[in-house]
Amino acid sequence: MAAMLSAVCSRLAWAPRAPRTVWALTRRCLQAPGPRSCAKQSERAEEPPRTFHPSLLEFLVCPLSKKPLRYEASTNELINEELGIAYPIIDGIPNMIPQAARTMHQKKKQEEVEQH
Protein backbone atom coordinates (compact mmCIF):
# COMPACT_ATOMS: atom_id res chain seq x y z
CA MET A 1 0.00 0.00 0.00
CA ALA A 2 2.78 2.39 0.97
CA ALA A 3 4.79 1.26 -2.01
CA MET A 4 1.85 2.00 -4.29
CA LEU A 5 1.40 5.43 -2.71
CA SER A 6 5.07 6.24 -3.12
CA ALA A 7 4.97 5.08 -6.73
CA VAL A 8 1.98 7.34 -7.40
CA CYS A 9 3.71 10.26 -5.62
CA SER A 10 6.86 9.79 -7.63
CA ARG A 11 4.81 9.70 -10.85
CA LEU A 12 3.00 12.92 -9.84
CA ALA A 13 6.33 14.53 -9.03
CA TRP A 14 7.58 13.57 -12.46
CA ALA A 15 4.43 14.87 -14.15
CA PRO A 16 5.36 18.62 -14.27
CA ARG A 17 8.57 17.63 -16.00
CA ALA A 18 6.65 15.49 -18.49
CA PRO A 19 5.52 18.33 -20.78
CA ARG A 20 9.14 19.47 -21.11
CA THR A 21 10.34 16.02 -22.07
CA VAL A 22 7.37 15.59 -24.41
CA TRP A 23 8.27 18.92 -26.06
CA ALA A 24 11.90 17.86 -26.34
CA LEU A 25 10.83 14.58 -27.91
CA THR A 26 8.57 16.28 -30.42
CA ARG A 27 11.32 18.72 -31.34
CA ARG A 28 13.71 15.85 -31.89
CA CYS A 29 11.13 14.05 -34.02
CA LEU A 30 10.56 17.13 -36.17
CA GLN A 31 14.23 17.96 -36.62
CA ALA A 32 15.87 14.61 -37.11
CA PRO A 33 13.73 11.86 -38.60
CA GLY A 34 14.44 8.43 -37.19
CA PRO A 35 16.41 5.79 -39.04
CA ARG A 36 13.32 3.92 -40.27
CA SER A 37 11.72 7.01 -41.80
CA CYS A 38 15.13 8.04 -43.15
CA ALA A 39 15.43 4.74 -44.94
CA LYS A 40 11.89 5.09 -46.27
CA GLN A 41 12.69 8.61 -47.51
CA SER A 42 15.85 7.47 -49.21
CA GLU A 43 13.93 4.58 -50.73
CA ARG A 44 11.32 7.03 -51.93
CA ALA A 45 14.01 9.32 -53.32
CA GLU A 46 15.52 6.39 -55.20
CA GLU A 47 12.22 4.85 -56.16
CA PRO A 48 11.29 6.96 -59.23
CA PRO A 49 12.80 4.64 -61.79
CA ARG A 50 15.41 6.10 -64.08
CA THR A 51 14.67 3.48 -66.72
CA PHE A 52 12.58 4.06 -69.76
CA HIS A 53 9.93 1.52 -70.64
CA PRO A 54 10.20 0.58 -74.33
CA SER A 55 6.44 -0.03 -74.35
CA LEU A 56 6.09 3.76 -74.63
CA LEU A 57 7.52 3.52 -78.14
CA GLU A 58 4.15 2.30 -79.36
CA PHE A 59 2.78 5.75 -78.63
CA LEU A 60 5.71 8.11 -78.99
CA VAL A 61 6.68 9.60 -82.30
CA CYS A 62 8.86 12.52 -83.27
CA PRO A 63 6.82 15.71 -82.73
CA LEU A 64 8.27 17.24 -85.89
CA SER A 65 7.92 14.51 -88.48
CA LYS A 66 5.45 12.23 -86.64
CA LYS A 67 7.60 9.23 -87.56
CA PRO A 68 8.46 6.36 -85.16
CA LEU A 69 11.53 6.55 -82.98
CA ARG A 70 14.25 4.11 -82.01
CA TYR A 71 15.35 3.69 -78.40
CA GLU A 72 19.12 3.82 -77.98
CA ALA A 73 19.97 2.24 -74.61
CA SER A 74 23.63 3.26 -74.61
CA THR A 75 22.97 6.99 -74.73
CA ASN A 76 19.45 6.71 -73.27
CA GLU A 77 17.91 8.64 -76.13
CA LEU A 78 15.10 8.31 -78.61
CA ILE A 79 16.45 8.64 -82.12
CA ASN A 80 14.72 9.75 -85.28
CA GLU A 81 16.96 8.32 -88.02
CA GLU A 82 15.29 10.25 -90.82
CA LEU A 83 15.90 13.73 -89.41
CA GLY A 84 19.02 12.70 -87.52
CA ILE A 85 17.89 13.99 -84.16
CA ALA A 86 17.91 12.48 -80.69
CA TYR A 87 15.57 13.21 -77.81
CA PRO A 88 17.08 12.74 -74.35
CA ILE A 89 15.47 10.70 -71.59
CA ILE A 90 16.05 12.19 -68.17
CA ASP A 91 14.92 10.38 -65.00
CA GLY A 92 12.84 8.03 -67.12
CA ILE A 93 10.86 10.87 -68.68
CA PRO A 94 11.46 11.33 -72.41
CA ASN A 95 11.93 14.96 -73.37
CA MET A 96 9.96 15.33 -76.60
CA ILE A 97 10.27 19.07 -76.97
CA PRO A 98 11.76 19.84 -80.40
CA GLN A 99 14.10 22.52 -78.99
CA ALA A 100 15.60 19.96 -76.63
CA ALA A 101 16.45 17.51 -79.39
CA ARG A 102 20.07 17.10 -80.29
CA THR A 103 21.14 16.68 -83.88
CA MET A 104 23.17 13.57 -84.51
CA HIS A 105 25.53 15.32 -86.90
CA GLN A 106 26.73 17.58 -84.11
CA LYS A 107 27.47 14.55 -81.99
CA LYS A 108 29.41 12.92 -84.81
CA LYS A 109 31.47 16.10 -85.24
CA GLN A 110 32.15 16.15 -81.50
CA GLU A 111 33.28 12.53 -81.61
CA GLU A 112 35.62 13.26 -84.52
CA VAL A 113 37.07 16.23 -82.67
CA GLU A 114 37.62 14.08 -79.56
CA GLN A 115 39.30 11.37 -81.63
CA HIS A 116 41.75 13.89 -83.12
Next chain:
Amino acid sequence: MAAPRRRSLWSCCGHGWSWATRCCRVPGLCSSRTWGPLGAWPLSQQKRAAETHFGFETVPEEEKGGKVYQVFENVAKKYDVMNDMMSLGIHRVWKDLLIWKMHPLPGTQLLDVAGGTGDIAFRFLNYVQAQHQRKQKRQLRAQQNLSWEEIAKKYQKEEDPLGGSLVMVCDINREMLKVGKQKAMDQGYRAGLSWVLGDAEELPFDDDKFDVYTIAFGIRNVTHIDQALQEAHRVLKPGGQFLCLEFSQVDNPFVSRFYDLYSFQVIPVLGEVIAGDWKSYQYLVESIRKFPNQEEFKEMIEDAGFQKVTYESLTKGIVAIHSGFKF
Protein backbone atom coordinates in the same frame (compact mmCIF):
# COMPACT_ATOMS: atom_id res chain seq x y z
CA MET B 1 -8.56 64.46 -84.73
CA ALA B 2 -7.08 61.09 -85.60
CA ALA B 3 -4.03 61.55 -83.31
CA PRO B 4 -5.79 61.46 -79.92
CA ARG B 5 -7.89 58.51 -81.10
CA ARG B 6 -4.72 56.70 -82.14
CA ARG B 7 -3.20 57.30 -78.73
CA SER B 8 -6.25 55.89 -77.01
CA LEU B 9 -6.02 52.84 -79.24
CA TRP B 10 -2.35 52.45 -78.31
CA SER B 11 -3.25 52.50 -74.62
CA CYS B 12 -6.04 50.07 -75.35
CA CYS B 13 -3.81 47.50 -76.97
CA GLY B 14 -2.53 46.38 -73.60
CA HIS B 15 -6.02 45.15 -72.89
CA GLY B 16 -6.32 42.95 -75.91
CA TRP B 17 -7.27 42.87 -79.49
CA SER B 18 -11.08 42.89 -79.02
CA TRP B 19 -11.00 46.28 -77.31
CA ALA B 20 -8.94 47.75 -80.14
CA THR B 21 -11.37 46.49 -82.77
CA ARG B 22 -14.25 47.97 -80.81
CA CYS B 23 -12.52 51.40 -80.93
CA CYS B 24 -11.94 50.88 -84.63
CA ARG B 25 -15.62 50.56 -85.33
CA VAL B 26 -16.10 54.27 -84.49
CA PRO B 27 -17.07 55.88 -87.83
CA GLY B 28 -14.57 58.23 -89.38
CA LEU B 29 -11.67 56.51 -87.71
CA CYS B 30 -11.02 53.69 -90.12
CA SER B 31 -8.65 54.83 -92.82
CA SER B 32 -7.34 52.88 -95.78
CA ARG B 33 -4.87 51.12 -93.46
CA THR B 34 -6.20 48.31 -91.31
CA TRP B 35 -5.95 48.75 -87.57
CA GLY B 36 -4.10 46.12 -85.64
CA PRO B 37 -3.17 45.69 -82.02
CA LEU B 38 -0.17 47.98 -82.50
CA GLY B 39 -2.18 50.87 -83.90
CA ALA B 40 -2.26 52.09 -87.51
CA TRP B 41 0.61 49.94 -88.83
CA PRO B 42 0.37 47.95 -92.05
CA LEU B 43 -0.56 44.32 -91.47
CA SER B 44 2.82 43.01 -92.67
CA GLN B 45 4.57 44.86 -89.85
CA GLN B 46 2.05 43.51 -87.35
CA LYS B 47 2.82 39.93 -88.31
CA ARG B 48 6.52 40.44 -87.56
CA ALA B 49 5.82 41.79 -84.07
CA ALA B 50 3.10 39.23 -83.14
CA GLU B 51 2.16 39.72 -79.55
CA THR B 52 0.03 37.90 -77.08
CA HIS B 53 -1.10 38.35 -73.53
CA PHE B 54 0.75 37.12 -70.46
CA GLY B 55 -1.80 37.90 -67.78
CA PHE B 56 -2.60 41.58 -68.30
CA GLU B 57 0.82 42.22 -69.84
CA THR B 58 1.43 42.12 -73.56
CA VAL B 59 4.49 40.14 -74.56
CA PRO B 60 5.93 38.87 -77.85
CA GLU B 61 4.62 35.42 -78.65
CA GLU B 62 8.05 33.80 -78.52
CA GLU B 63 8.49 34.93 -74.94
CA LYS B 64 5.20 33.71 -73.56
CA GLY B 65 6.20 30.04 -73.50
CA GLY B 66 9.34 30.75 -71.52
CA LYS B 67 7.54 33.01 -69.06
CA VAL B 68 4.81 30.42 -68.44
CA TYR B 69 7.52 27.79 -67.95
CA GLN B 70 9.15 29.91 -65.27
CA VAL B 71 5.82 30.45 -63.51
CA PHE B 72 5.14 26.74 -63.23
CA GLU B 73 8.74 25.93 -62.38
CA ASN B 74 8.38 28.25 -59.38
CA VAL B 75 5.01 26.97 -58.23
CA ALA B 76 5.51 23.24 -58.90
CA LYS B 77 6.43 22.14 -55.39
CA LYS B 78 3.54 24.00 -53.75
CA TYR B 79 1.08 23.54 -56.60
CA ASP B 80 -1.24 21.09 -54.85
CA VAL B 81 -1.19 22.93 -51.53
CA MET B 82 -1.96 26.21 -53.27
CA ASN B 83 -4.79 24.64 -55.26
CA ASP B 84 -6.39 23.50 -52.03
CA MET B 85 -5.93 26.88 -50.37
CA MET B 86 -7.08 28.98 -53.31
CA SER B 87 -10.14 26.96 -54.20
CA LEU B 88 -10.87 25.88 -50.61
CA GLY B 89 -10.64 22.30 -51.78
CA ILE B 90 -13.34 22.71 -54.43
CA HIS B 91 -10.86 21.91 -57.22
CA ARG B 92 -11.06 18.26 -56.11
CA VAL B 93 -14.79 18.24 -56.80
CA TRP B 94 -14.26 19.87 -60.20
CA LYS B 95 -11.71 17.24 -61.15
CA ASP B 96 -13.94 14.44 -59.89
CA LEU B 97 -16.78 15.83 -62.00
CA LEU B 98 -14.51 15.79 -65.03
CA ILE B 99 -13.82 12.10 -64.56
CA TRP B 100 -17.50 11.32 -63.94
CA LYS B 101 -18.38 13.18 -67.12
CA MET B 102 -15.81 11.03 -68.92
CA HIS B 103 -17.25 7.75 -67.56
CA PRO B 104 -14.17 5.81 -68.75
CA LEU B 105 -14.54 2.10 -69.25
CA PRO B 106 -11.70 -0.31 -68.46
CA GLY B 107 -9.49 -0.38 -71.54
CA THR B 108 -9.67 3.37 -72.19
CA GLN B 109 -6.49 5.11 -73.29
CA LEU B 110 -6.29 8.59 -71.91
CA LEU B 111 -3.96 11.41 -72.84
CA ASP B 112 -3.80 14.00 -70.09
CA VAL B 113 -2.10 17.12 -71.40
CA ALA B 114 -0.74 19.75 -69.04
CA GLY B 115 -1.42 17.17 -66.37
CA GLY B 116 1.86 17.76 -64.55
CA THR B 117 1.06 16.78 -60.99
CA GLY B 118 -1.19 13.94 -62.07
CA ASP B 119 -4.49 14.84 -60.41
CA ILE B 120 -6.61 13.78 -63.38
CA ALA B 121 -4.45 10.73 -64.12
CA PHE B 122 -4.75 9.35 -60.58
CA ARG B 123 -8.50 9.91 -60.51
CA PHE B 124 -8.82 8.17 -63.86
CA LEU B 125 -6.84 5.17 -62.61
CA ASN B 126 -8.94 4.92 -59.44
CA TYR B 127 -12.18 5.11 -61.40
CA VAL B 128 -11.15 2.55 -63.96
CA GLN B 129 -9.86 0.17 -61.31
CA ALA B 130 -13.15 0.43 -59.38
CA GLN B 131 -15.10 -0.21 -62.58
CA HIS B 132 -12.97 -3.23 -63.38
CA GLN B 133 -13.43 -4.67 -59.90
CA ARG B 134 -17.19 -4.14 -60.12
CA LYS B 135 -17.23 -5.91 -63.49
CA GLN B 136 -15.27 -8.84 -62.06
CA LYS B 137 -17.63 -9.13 -59.08
CA ARG B 138 -20.59 -9.17 -61.43
CA GLN B 139 -18.95 -11.91 -63.47
CA LEU B 140 -18.24 -13.93 -60.35
CA ARG B 141 -21.82 -13.63 -59.19
CA ALA B 142 -23.00 -14.85 -62.58
CA GLN B 143 -20.70 -17.86 -62.46
CA GLN B 144 -21.67 -19.52 -59.21
CA ASN B 145 -21.18 -23.14 -60.25
CA LEU B 146 -17.58 -23.23 -61.32
CA SER B 147 -15.57 -26.42 -61.28
CA TRP B 148 -12.33 -26.56 -59.27
CA GLU B 149 -10.32 -26.57 -62.47
CA GLU B 150 -11.94 -23.34 -63.64
CA ILE B 151 -11.34 -21.71 -60.27
CA ALA B 152 -7.68 -22.76 -60.34
CA LYS B 153 -7.32 -21.31 -63.84
CA LYS B 154 -8.76 -17.98 -62.62
CA TYR B 155 -6.14 -17.79 -59.91
CA GLN B 156 -3.35 -18.64 -62.31
CA LYS B 157 -4.29 -15.99 -64.85
CA GLU B 158 -2.69 -12.73 -63.75
CA GLU B 159 -5.34 -10.25 -64.64
CA ASP B 160 -4.50 -6.63 -65.23
CA PRO B 161 -6.30 -4.74 -62.43
CA LEU B 162 -6.93 -1.86 -64.81
CA GLY B 163 -8.39 -3.94 -67.61
CA GLY B 164 -6.00 -2.56 -70.21
CA SER B 165 -6.46 1.12 -69.37
CA LEU B 166 -3.57 3.47 -69.82
CA VAL B 167 -2.94 7.11 -69.07
CA MET B 168 -0.19 9.18 -70.63
CA VAL B 169 0.60 12.38 -68.75
CA CYS B 170 2.14 15.00 -71.00
CA ASP B 171 3.38 18.34 -69.72
CA ILE B 172 5.81 20.93 -71.01
CA ASN B 173 7.28 21.57 -67.57
CA ARG B 174 9.81 19.15 -66.11
CA GLU B 175 9.31 20.31 -62.51
CA MET B 176 5.59 19.63 -62.59
CA LEU B 177 6.19 16.16 -64.01
CA LYS B 178 8.78 15.44 -61.33
CA VAL B 179 6.29 16.36 -58.62
CA GLY B 180 3.66 14.21 -60.30
CA LYS B 181 5.96 11.23 -60.64
CA GLN B 182 6.96 11.47 -56.98
CA LYS B 183 3.27 11.63 -55.98
CA ALA B 184 2.60 8.52 -58.06
CA MET B 185 5.37 6.67 -56.26
CA ASP B 186 4.16 7.84 -52.86
CA GLN B 187 0.55 6.92 -53.51
CA GLY B 188 1.43 3.58 -55.10
CA TYR B 189 0.39 4.14 -58.71
CA ARG B 190 2.64 2.02 -60.89
CA ALA B 191 0.81 0.29 -63.71
CA GLY B 192 -0.86 2.04 -66.61
CA LEU B 193 0.82 5.39 -66.08
CA SER B 194 3.48 7.08 -68.25
CA TRP B 195 5.09 10.49 -68.15
CA VAL B 196 6.22 12.44 -71.20
CA LEU B 197 7.70 15.91 -71.53
CA GLY B 198 5.97 17.40 -74.54
CA ASP B 199 4.45 20.53 -76.03
CA ALA B 200 0.65 20.68 -76.34
CA GLU B 201 1.07 22.53 -79.65
CA GLU B 202 3.29 19.78 -81.08
CA LEU B 203 2.32 16.50 -79.45
CA PRO B 204 4.80 13.62 -79.81
CA PHE B 205 2.03 11.15 -80.56
CA ASP B 206 0.79 9.58 -83.73
CA ASP B 207 -2.65 10.19 -85.26
CA ASP B 208 -5.74 8.40 -83.97
CA LYS B 209 -4.13 7.03 -80.84
CA PHE B 210 -6.19 7.98 -77.79
CA ASP B 211 -9.76 7.44 -76.67
CA VAL B 212 -9.93 10.53 -74.49
CA TYR B 213 -7.92 13.74 -74.38
CA THR B 214 -8.14 15.86 -71.27
CA ILE B 215 -6.59 19.17 -70.40
CA ALA B 216 -7.38 20.51 -66.95
CA PHE B 217 -6.46 24.10 -66.09
CA GLY B 218 -3.74 24.05 -68.73
CA ILE B 219 -5.11 25.35 -72.00
CA ARG B 220 -5.19 28.99 -70.93
CA ASN B 221 -1.40 28.88 -70.55
CA VAL B 222 -0.82 27.63 -74.10
CA THR B 223 0.44 30.33 -76.50
CA HIS B 224 -1.54 29.09 -79.52
CA ILE B 225 -4.74 27.57 -78.24
CA ASP B 226 -6.01 26.77 -81.74
CA GLN B 227 -2.89 24.71 -82.46
CA ALA B 228 -3.34 22.78 -79.23
CA LEU B 229 -6.97 22.06 -80.19
CA GLN B 230 -5.91 20.89 -83.64
CA GLU B 231 -3.32 18.58 -82.11
CA ALA B 232 -5.99 17.25 -79.76
CA HIS B 233 -8.17 16.50 -82.76
CA ARG B 234 -5.28 14.76 -84.51
CA VAL B 235 -4.28 12.37 -81.74
CA LEU B 236 -7.81 11.30 -80.85
CA LYS B 237 -9.32 8.18 -82.36
CA PRO B 238 -12.53 8.63 -84.36
CA GLY B 239 -15.23 8.61 -81.71
CA GLY B 240 -12.75 9.96 -79.18
CA GLN B 241 -13.70 12.59 -76.65
CA PHE B 242 -12.07 15.91 -75.94
CA LEU B 243 -12.57 17.23 -72.41
CA CYS B 244 -11.36 20.54 -71.12
CA LEU B 245 -11.70 21.76 -67.54
CA GLU B 246 -10.86 25.43 -67.36
CA PHE B 247 -11.69 28.65 -65.58
CA SER B 248 -14.38 30.55 -67.38
CA GLN B 249 -16.66 33.54 -67.06
CA VAL B 250 -18.95 33.95 -64.09
CA ASP B 251 -22.54 34.64 -65.16
CA ASN B 252 -23.82 36.06 -61.90
CA PRO B 253 -22.71 39.71 -61.31
CA PHE B 254 -22.96 39.37 -57.52
CA VAL B 255 -20.74 36.30 -57.44
CA SER B 256 -18.49 37.94 -60.02
CA ARG B 257 -17.73 40.84 -57.70
CA PHE B 258 -16.75 38.58 -54.85
CA TYR B 259 -14.80 36.36 -57.18
CA ASP B 260 -12.81 39.31 -58.55
CA LEU B 261 -12.16 40.59 -55.05
CA TYR B 262 -11.00 37.17 -53.92
CA SER B 263 -8.88 36.61 -57.04
CA PHE B 264 -7.01 39.88 -56.96
CA GLN B 265 -6.80 40.59 -53.24
CA VAL B 266 -6.55 37.19 -51.59
CA ILE B 267 -4.89 34.79 -54.01
CA PRO B 268 -1.64 36.68 -54.66
CA VAL B 269 -1.29 37.20 -50.91
CA LEU B 270 -1.76 33.48 -50.32
CA GLY B 271 0.79 32.87 -53.04
CA GLU B 272 3.30 35.10 -51.28
CA VAL B 273 2.65 33.63 -47.83
CA ILE B 274 2.56 29.96 -48.78
CA ALA B 275 4.65 29.67 -51.91
CA GLY B 276 6.70 32.83 -51.58
CA ASP B 277 5.74 33.93 -55.06
CA TRP B 278 3.34 36.83 -55.59
CA LYS B 279 3.99 37.32 -59.29
CA SER B 280 3.22 33.79 -60.38
CA TYR B 281 -0.15 33.84 -58.70
CA GLN B 282 -0.85 37.30 -60.06
CA TYR B 283 -0.21 35.85 -63.52
CA LEU B 284 -2.47 32.86 -62.85
CA VAL B 285 -5.32 35.09 -61.77
CA GLU B 286 -4.86 37.49 -64.71
CA SER B 287 -4.63 34.64 -67.22
CA ILE B 288 -8.09 33.48 -66.12
CA ARG B 289 -9.51 36.89 -67.07
CA LYS B 290 -7.83 36.71 -70.49
CA PHE B 291 -9.26 33.33 -71.42
CA PRO B 292 -12.30 33.39 -73.73
CA ASN B 293 -15.72 32.77 -72.21
CA GLN B 294 -17.74 29.57 -72.51
CA GLU B 295 -19.35 30.36 -75.88
CA GLU B 296 -16.17 31.67 -77.52
CA PHE B 297 -14.18 28.67 -76.41
CA LYS B 298 -16.93 26.38 -77.67
CA GLU B 299 -16.58 28.04 -81.09
CA MET B 300 -12.80 27.57 -81.00
CA ILE B 301 -13.27 23.86 -80.29
CA GLU B 302 -15.75 23.57 -83.16
CA ASP B 303 -13.26 25.32 -85.46
CA ALA B 304 -10.70 22.64 -84.64
CA GLY B 305 -13.04 20.03 -86.07
CA PHE B 306 -14.81 18.70 -83.03
CA GLN B 307 -18.51 17.97 -83.12
CA LYS B 308 -21.30 17.81 -80.56
CA VAL B 309 -19.44 20.42 -78.53
CA THR B 310 -21.13 21.19 -75.23
CA TYR B 311 -20.13 22.90 -72.04
CA GLU B 312 -21.21 22.72 -68.46
CA SER B 313 -20.55 25.61 -66.09
CA LEU B 314 -19.65 24.71 -62.54
CA THR B 315 -19.77 26.86 -59.42
CA LYS B 316 -21.71 29.67 -61.10
CA GLY B 317 -19.37 29.73 -64.10
CA ILE B 318 -16.07 30.00 -62.26
CA VAL B 319 -15.12 26.79 -64.03
CA ALA B 320 -16.49 25.13 -67.15
CA ILE B 321 -16.10 21.65 -68.63
CA HIS B 322 -16.12 21.69 -72.43
CA SER B 323 -16.65 18.43 -74.25
CA GLY B 324 -16.36 17.57 -77.93
CA PHE B 325 -16.15 14.48 -80.08
CA LYS B 326 -14.09 13.56 -83.11
CA PHE B 327 -16.09 11.80 -85.79
